[in-house]
Amino acid sequence: MKHFIDTQDFSREELAELIGLILLLKEADRDRALPELLRRRSLGMIFEEPSTRTRVSFEVAMAKLGGHALYLKPGEIHLGARESVADTARVLSRMCDVIEARTLRHETVLELAAAAEVPVINGLTDFNHPTQAVCDIFTMSEHLPPGRGLHGSTVVFVGDRTNVCSSTMFIATQFGMSFVHAAPAAYQAPEEWLEIARANAAASGGSVAVTEDVEDAIALADFVYTDLWWWVGQEGEIPERRAAFMPRYQVDEELIGRAPAHAKFMHCLPASRGVEVTDAVIDGPRSIVFDQAENRLHAEKGILTWLTYPTLTAPASPAVEADYAGRIHDYLGRVGWEVGAALAEEGR
Ligand code: CP
Numbered sequence: 001m002k003h004f005i006d007t008q009d010f011s012r013e014e015l016a017e018l019i020g021l022i023l024l025l026k027e028a029d030r031d032r033a034l035p036e037l038l039r040r041r042s043l044g045m046i047f048e049e050p051s052t053r054t055r056v057s058f059e060v061a062m063a064k065l066g067g068h069a070l071y072l073k074p075g076e077i078h079l080g081a082r083e084s085v086a087d088t089a090r091v092l093s094r095m096c097d098v099i100e101a102r103t104l105r106h107e108t109v110l111e112l113a114a115a116a117e118v119p120v121i122n123g124l125t126d127f128n129h130p131t132q133a134v135c136d137i138f139t140m141s142e143h144l145p146p147g148r149g150l151h152g153s154t155v156v157f158v159g160d161r162t163n164v165c166s167s168t169m170f171i172a173t174q175f176g177m178s179f180v181h182a183a184p185a186a187y188q189a190p191e192e193w194l195e196i197a198r199a200n201a202a203a204s205g206g207s208v209a210v211t212e213d214v215e216d217a218i219a220l221a222d223f224v225y226t227d228l229w230w231w232v233g234q235e236g237e238i239p240e241r242r243a244a245f246m247p248r249y250q251v252d253e254e255l256i257g258r259a260p261a262h263a264k265f266m267h268c269l270p271a272s273r274g275v276e277v278t279d280a281v282i283d284g285p286r287s288i289v290f291d292q293a294e295n296r297l298h299a300e301k302g303i304l305t306w307l308t309y310p311t312l313t314a315p316a317s318p319a320v321e322a323d324y325a326g327r328i329h330d331y332l333g334r335v336g337w338e339v340g341a342a343l344a345e346e347g348r
Helices: 012-030 053-064 085-095 106-115 130-142 163-174 191-204 214-218 235-245 289-311 318-345
Strands: 042-047 068-072 098-102 120-122 154-158 178-182 207-211 223-226 264-267
Touching: 012 130, 012 163, 012 289, 042 053, 042 085, 053 068, 053 098, 053 289, 085 098, 085 106, 098 106, 098 289, 106 120, 120 130, 120 289, 130 163, 130 264, 130 289, 154 163, 154 214, 163 178, 163 191, 163 207, 178 214, 191 207, 207 214, 264 289
Parallel strands: 042 068, 042 098, 098 120, 154 178, 154 223, 178 207, 223 264
Antiparallel strands: none
16 A cells, blocks of 8 residues: 655656556546546545645545545544544544545654555645645646657746745656756755755756756746745744845746746746736746646546555445345335334333
8 A cells, every 4th residue: 555645755657657647537537538436435634724726626536536525624623632643544544545634744644644544645744745746747748848858848946945846846856857946045945855856867867956046047947836935834934035035036027038938837826926926927828827726636536546546445246236235225114113113122
């Protein structure tokens, strides 16, 4: 049984296999021919932080695949307060076929995975966002210039070293892309991320770099990616962060105008319009942000199926189903109430 905690846990070949499945499921969905691969299966979705795309994409993906999803938010389950993370994982494993978790701390999702008896999917932590990364590499593969592949293409990530920055850096270098992080020195990717990305690049033929020189970096970009400059819990740092990034690292028309004409603009969303990106760019002709958002749905269908399908036991044969249905209906319809009344009379 595999968990989906980090794209680094998978080889490039495995990730390519997943991307192929996502494409097939997207096409089947478009043609209204999606098979119910996860019929009657349940997904438990733990969210310690708010979400639009991750929550909706997982829930809709399960419904489209014939299954069901439960939205479990803080205060509505006992996780970490009245029940340990491990016990929550054990209980959900007995009732659900797969668990998705967005947790404040990366350690929490690791703890869930260590105790769970079903696959656990990381829906974003303070370290990474692997389902977004899979969606993004798939989206980039759909928006390459004619005749080009991912290998040898360049993604320039502008702004803070967010969890999406780490995940994009890892998956891009796994696929042989050049990844450049353009940010003020204090907000650049740390050495431990760069070590991982360098190892990926050495194996794949890609490259990784960090720079403050956003103007020069963008001139080589096939994809320009940015993310929020601050997140929940960083509100106290807003003045210093704004001062560090604005105006040089805001993706506006002037900055993206330095990129080649074919370069696309990406953002995982939610965006702070007028902060890290202007309306003119996010709503402009280079923007693929809503294709990205839609692809979260197709990516979740692929991840859920790829991870869960091999571990599912085959459904009962129609004959066994019919036999059980007959016996249960018989019990309920013919003797059910009489048996119940007799047991109640006996005080059982
Ligand atoms: N990109 C992303 O994860 O969006 P949500 O926070 O809305 O899930």
